[in-house]
Amino acid sequence: MPEGPSIILMKEDLQKFAGKKVIEAGGDAKFGKDIFEGKVLKEIRTFGKQTYLVFDDIAIRIHLLMFGSYEIDEQTKPDRQLRLSLIFKDGGMYFYTCNVKLVDLEFLAAIDWEADVMSDDWDPKKAEKKLKAHPEMLVCDALMDQTIFSGVGNIIKNEVLFRIGVQPESIVGNMPPKKLRELITEARNYSFDFLKWKRENTLKKHWQAHTKKICPVCGENFIKKQTGLGKRRSFYCEKDQKLY
Numbered sequence: 138m139p140e141g142p143s144i145i146l147m148k149e150d151l152q153k154f155a156g157k158k159v160i161e162a163g164g165d166a167k168f169g170k171d172i173f174e175g176k177v178l179k180e181i182r183t184f185g186k187q188t189y190l191v192f193d194d195i196a197i198r199i200h201l202l203m204f205g206s207y208e209i210d211e212q213t214k215p216d217r218q219l220r221l222s223l224i225f226k227d228g229g230m231y232f233y234t235c236n237v238k239l240v241d242l243e244f245l246a247a248i249d250w251e252a253d254v255m256s257d258d259w260d261p262k263k264a265e266k267k268l269k270a271h272p273e274m275l276v277c278d279a280l281m282d283q284t285i286f287s288g289v290g291n292i293i294k295n296e297v298l299f300r301i302g303v304q305p306e307s308i309v310g311n312m313p314p315k316k317l318r319e320l321i322t323e324a325r326n327y328s329f330d331f332l333k334w335k336r337e338n339t340l341k342k343h344w345q346a347h348t349k350k351i352c353p354v355c356g357e358n359f360i361k362k363q364t365g366l367g368k369r370r371s372f373y374c375e376k377d378q379k380l381y
Contacts, residue, residue: 138203141255141288142332144183150209151181151188157225164221166237173197173223182245184253185287189245190223196245197221198238205235252287254325255332261321268317272310276320276381277365279309286324291369292347293331297323298373299346305364305371307381316381346372 139147158177162170173192182189188199199221201207210228212219218233251260267285268274280286280294289297298305301319303312312320334340345353352359352374364371 138290139186139201139205140290140293140328140331141183141185141253142328142335144186144188144201144288145255145332146335147188147207148181148183150207151190151230154178154223154225154228154230155180157227159223160226161224161229162222163224164219164232164237165216166221168239170221178223178225184248184250184256185283186290189240191242191245194242196240196242198236198240199232200236200238201232202235206233207231207235208233249284249287252284254286254288254328259325261318261325264321264324265317268309268321272308274309275305275365276303276307276309276312277305277369277371278367280320280324281365281367281369288328289324292344293324293327294369295347295372296345297327298371298378300327302378304373304375304378304380305362307379311381313381346374348372352377 155178158175159173162173164170176192178190178192180191182191186200190197208231212222212231214233219231220235220237221232223230250256250258251263253259264285268279277294280289280297297320300323301316303316331340334343346359349359349372354377355374357374357376359372359374362371363369
């Protein structure tokens with residue numbers, strides 16, 4: 138599943154169509170696409186792993202899920218995978234194997250944009266307050282909770298916990314306040330590092346924990362384990378990461 142930084146890159150690719158008029162719409166999304174023909178795409182917004190194509194009176198939410206993808210200007214994948222296409226005078230956007238849904242502008246207004254770790258509106262104090270309200274949560278679940286850290290996915294989770302020296306099955310309420318603040322700070326810091334390395338096509342070269350077998354600090358074997366409510370893969374060092 139693409140994480141927040143990858144969605145930022147998608148927004149940048151789509152940005153050239155902002156302010157342009159749709160001349161044709163297609164795909165097998167479960168709503169009438171023809172209502173968008175003749176409408177102007179006002180703006181493109183992102184919230185964590187979600188992208189919103191905003192028009193005057195309605196928006197389209199795109200969630201790439203686990204295997205979704207997109208293309209610009211040319212459709213190279215078969216129609217059976219095409220969920221939505223929007224064609225403009227100077228090109229088009231194509232979304233495949235993803236979730237596409239209509240939302241109204243009231244829905245957009247109700248989004249807690251301050252929860253997006255990559256947004257200029259990000260509010261670390263609000264994130265800290267939400268964490269303290271759930272002292273029983275495992276930290277691996279807390280990082281993946283999109284109402285607290287919108288945009289954080291499994292890669293960021295593993296790398297952040299390695300950076301701050303905390304095991305994924307630590308309990309939030311057991312972590313010292315300083316560690317909680319480190320968690321919040323590094324969730325944002327690593328997300329922007331992810332974005333930089335993704336642009337450079339060097340992301341995997343910088344992984345310290347995710348999918349790794351040996352700890353780069355002590356040389357001991359990493360633990361590989363499914364953790365948390367979502368049973369997502371965690372990679373961690375029992376020696377260099379503390380269990381709280």
